[in-house]
Amino acid sequence: MKKYPALLRFADLLPTLEQFDAIIDARSPSEFALDHIPGAINCPVLDDEERHRVGTLYRQTSAFEAKKVGAALIAHNIARHIETQFIDKPQDWKPLIYCWRGGNRSGAMALILARVGWPAVQLDGGYKEYRRHVNADLAELPARFTFNVICGPTGSGKSRLLQTLAATGAQVLDLEQLAAHRGSVLGNLPTEAQPSQKKFESDIWQVLRQFDPQKIVYIESESKKVGDLRVPDALIASMRKSACISLELTHENRIKLLMQDYSHFLNDPALLNTQLSCLLQLHGREKITHWHTLASEGKMEQLVGELLKDHYDPAYGRSIERNFSKVRDAAVIQLQDLSGQAFHTAAEQIIALAKKQTSMEQ
Secondary structure (H helix, E strand, O other): OOOOOEEEOHHHHHHHHHHOOEEEEOOOHHHHHHOOOOOOEEOOOOOHHHHHHHHHHHHHOOHHHHHHHHHHHHHHHHHHHHHHHHOOOOOOOOEEEEOOOOOHHHHHHHHHHHHHOOOOEEEOOHHHHHHHHHHHHHHHHHHHOOEEEEEOOOOOOHHHHHHHHHHOOOEEEOHHHHHOEOOOOOOEEOOEOOOOHHHHHHHHHHHHHOOOOOOOEEEEOOOOEEOOEEOOHHHHHHHHOOEEEEEEOOHHHHHHHHHHHOHHHHOOHHHHHHHHHHHHHHHHHHHHHHHHHHHHOOOHHHHHHHHHHHHHHHHHHHHHHHHOOOHHHOEEEEOOOOOHHHHHHHHHHHHHHHHHHHHHHO
16 A cells, blocks of 8 residues: 655656646745646645745754745744645645655645645655756657748748648647747747746746647747747757748748738837847848837838848848758748648648658658
8 A cells, every 4th residue: 555645756756747636846936936846736835025035044043943934934834724725635636746846845745645645746856856867858859759840931921820730730849939939039929928948948847748649749040049049959850950831922822821820019119119229230221210210100011021121031031941851852832821821732732731741761
């Protein structure tokens, strides 16, 4: 008969991770916000202020005094979590509990929940052990997959195509979605901050580990950074040697698409001009002043057209062949317009190409 609370390593838990009824992160809210095991809920046994208070007491007074105060706070907080979140759970409810290193915080919660009668499991080594596993996995996991890289200049509809492919059931790793950024100087989302680097990597790991290595994974031709976040080295290496699909859209429709996707900037000329100023070193004061004037005067269609011609297209041309070795052999998919049907047709063409590619490899 298994004794609870059980203490298990993450590698041993991974095959059955989805079988836990809850993954409980006992760390403070700020630690949880930085990164956590996918699917975890935050039930801190010490909040940020309490953790700081106990830590200060530990450093300035003594470990004994700190532990007395900490124990009282932890007991109070665990009692509150039981009363507000766990009181209705049945006896066979199985939680996994972790903290930073698998020590006192998760240990206290796991012990109390086990004494109640729940089959609680504590993560040995805590978040640090989970993080070590993710780092090791991301160094070799991308090599298990066959990627098809969706290429095309800015505004050609790559992100919309990935979304359409995902809706059809295809395996899609959308790095811009995970990074909360569109990957350019105007790519930040005003209503959503980028996650931490660790959270970005956790989300990539979570998506990849659920994919079937026998099926193609579709991904966009990103650079090494998406906004402020770095794409893991092994993933970049796998992407850059993968087969490419080149997406084409008329210049006029590219302008329309960007006018739709970047409406938050186009409706706020001051915010747009702040971002355009980041291009000063690349294009010089005269050009940036001209673009500022277009933005301030509401001549957004002309501005977007000039940005494509003078900034985005040259940058794409310089980088794509240098970084993606198979782009010259890319299959070309032409989008007829910006309608959902056009993207659905393009997705069908890509899936047909994938089936042909798979049959040839077999």
